[in-house]
Amino acid sequence: FGRPWIFIRGVPSMDFLPPEGPLEVAFAGRSNVGKSSLINALVAKKGLARTSNTPGRTQELNYFVPDGYSGQEGDMPPMAIVDMPGYGYAQAPKELVDNWTKLVFDYLRGRSTLKRVYVLIDSRHGIKKNDDEVLDLLDKAAVSYQVVLTKTDKIKEAGVRRLLEETTEKIRKRPAAFPEVLATSSEKAGGIDDLRRAIGVAVGK
Numbered sequence: 001f002g003r004p005w006i007f008i009r010g011v012p013s014m015d016f017l018p019p020e021g022p023l024e025v026a027f028a029g030r031s032n033v034g035k036s037s038l039i040n041a042l043v044a045k046k047g048l049a050r051t052s053n054t055p056g057r058t059q060e061l062n063y064f065v066p067d068g069y070s071g072q073e074g075d076m077p078p079m080a081i082v083d084m085p086g087y088g089y090a091q092a093p094k095e096l097v098d099n100w101t102k103l104v105f106d107y108l109r110g111r112s113t114l115k116r117v118y119v120l121i122d123s124r125h126g127i128k129k130n131d132d133e134v135l136d137l138l139d140k141a142a143v144s145y146q147v148v149l150t151k152t153d154k155i156k157e158a159g160v161r162r163l164l165e166e167t168t169e170k171i172r173k174r175p176a177a178f179p180e181v182l183a184t185s186s187e188k189a190g191g192i193d194d195l196r197r198a199i200g201v202a203v204g205k
């Protein structure tokens with residue numbers, strides 16, 4: 001994460017995906033869980049991924065890569081980070097929501113260079129029904145994923161510990177889940193280094 005990161009592409013549907021190249025790690029989760037904020041914290045660049053108080057901010061698969069690579073053969077970035085539209089936002093027009101959900105599900109199921117998915121869970125809410133559906137899909141597709149609690153600054157430390165235990169227990173029997181659950185706060189920079197290390201190990205850097 002030493003280099004500055006840049007935005008390279010917004011993908012509105014599967015037809016617009018870049019050719020498979022660098023390993024990808026994707027950030028998935030319910031609307032407003034803090035995906036874009038966590039990516040900004042990771043790469044230490046406020047405003048790289050656009051964030052908002054209003055759910056439904058991210059509407060495409062947004063690709064970010066470290067700057068300074070031509071993208072030509074032999075000069076590929078080592079990895080790409082993919083910020084995803086959220087799922088489970090009932091207030092947006094149904095057609096839009098259906099589109100995002102289809103895009104998210106199709107991408108998660110069918111991308112061979114997708115190395116790991118970080119499934120973000122709001123510390124105040126824990127794993128919800130639609131999170132379970134996404135975890136089921138990833139287990140079925142054998143796509144490796146790790147669960148990350150977000151916004152831990154919003155609850156007490158004892159609450160975080162309890163939720164970590166509960167969540168670890170809930171994913172224990174899931175075949176594609178990485179056993180360790182991470183706790184993060186983009187606001188207070190908590191757990192960000194752990195997540196950076198986890199990603200480094202996942203992509204073999």
Ligand code: GTP
Nearest residue numbers: 032033034035036037051052056057058086186187
């Ligand atoms: P969509 O793109 O709409 O699916 O949302 P998202 O998951 O990308 O969430 P985003 O990063 O836009 O953050 C949503 C809201 O939560 C924003 O108002 C953020 O400021 C806030 N937020 C994100 N992370 C944290 C955190 O760690 N702590 C606190 N207190 N607020 C956070």
Ligand code: MG
Nearest residue numbers: 035036057058
């Ligand atoms: Mg977003």
